[in-house]
Amino acid sequence: MPLTYDREALFDRFPLASKSKNLSHLFDPRKDIPKSSFGVRMVKMTDLPTKGGFSFDLCTRNQMLLDKGVQMPPFRKTGTTIVGLVFQDGVVLGADTRATEGPIVADKNCEKIHFMAPNIYCCGAGTAADTEAVTDMVSSQLQLHRYATGRESRVVTALTLLKSHLFSYQGHVSAALVLGGVDVTGPHLHTVYPHGSTDTLPFATMGSGSLAAMSVFESKYREGLTREEGIELVAEAICAGIFNDLGSGSNVDVCVITKGQTEYLRNYQLPNPRTYISSKGYSFVKGQTEVLSTKITPIQSKVQTVEGGDAMEE
């Protein structure tokens, strides 16, 4: 009987298989080649090696699993409140420090303000891995560009590199960024969305806490803020996100970028300290825990030493 690549026909041949929810062991989504009942993938003559770049195979697999009803585990997202504003001498960026995995706080003090260039920093919201990877990659590209041109990197360069990368992945790279910096053309602040669109704004907020932070900005922002006013406003906006949004919390990170100087103020504010920590510590004395049963298995050595073998030949 000839091999068929038709799924329905295969269900007829292997009726039990159709009952299992997960059929990925039977199908190689890459080429739609069914595996034999021994689980060996039959290779076509024209099986070419993948050429590099992102492989969407797993995305196809994930979609297939979803259709079958298998739930995806939640990503570690950054929840997040990230903000940026332009003040008279440059830009101030701010971020909270909570990273969530569904309802659990995965990291109480993570760094969301990423280095792009000595004069450009980027806050990231969305999937933590995506923001890290994309900012690292663009930072690397900017460094190579600096060597090639011999000049300081420009914010629009970083912006274009980010947006073209995100657009080519059609929103699958879940990174929402607030990009800010100062270059020869002046201070710049942009937001970048996962699908690759960008905005240029005097003040911006992103993440789950963006509405809380934006309410602060909309009522208090004005042009020509001084450095102290700018930092204070950013900290206030992040705090609004921290206290009013579940996805944001812990501490406030601030980064001030001006012409010729950048200050990364890690943990600028710590509004959520652990107040009730026992200074005496905890002691666990032997005998406090009730022993229900004891079983001791002695470890037997399986290594046998044999004395006196022949010396190796030269």
Add this chain to the structure above:
Amino acid sequence: MGDSQYSFSLTTFSPSGKLVQIEHALQAVGSGQTSLGIKAANGVVVATEKKLPSILVDETSVQKIQLMTPNIGVVYSGMGPDSRVLVRKSRKQAQQYFRLYKEPIPITQLVRETAAVMQEFTQSGGVRPFGVSLLIAGYDDNGPQLYQVDPSGSYFSWKASAMGKNVSNAKTFLEKRYTEDMELEDAIHTAILTLKEGFEGQISGKNIEIGIIGADRKFRVLSSSEIDDYLAEVE
């Protein structure tokens, strides 16, 4: 690639066991402008002649000494365009290393990878060996280091080395002048004197280039006015 006329390697063994193309490549290096490097106790200095083909060339647009990473620099003798290709590849490799290990690439690793590229071009189809020798200078956790990489892909660590036209005179001069406990400033003076030895014409900040790296681990190329200051000290 496959069946073209040039899919075989252009570097093939001669009956005496030599790779003639590499010998010729070394000739190309030997007829290039002199360059040298000196490893001091607290840094490294590299220097090269910058003879331009005509007085009409804008000398500010030419820079022979390049940075590969903030703490590793390189100078070449031989064909300039070939060195550009190598510098570009090495910069990219340094970035890839950093992205993988989150550590600035150690000099030995970068030298090894650059040398591997150069060797590749002696054993691939349809390409010729690079017509440059590189002097790679840097300062990392293992201290100041100086490496020379040849068109064959072999590399050596040197305390002081020279390449190009005036190599034998320069090396003899360096052998006499080199001391283990040289400071960076002394090394710069020695480098200038070595270049002066075989220099045709009037030496000045405009027709030589000097790159230095000290304990601050920041490689930088000296400006022509700084070079003029050093030249005045040496007089």
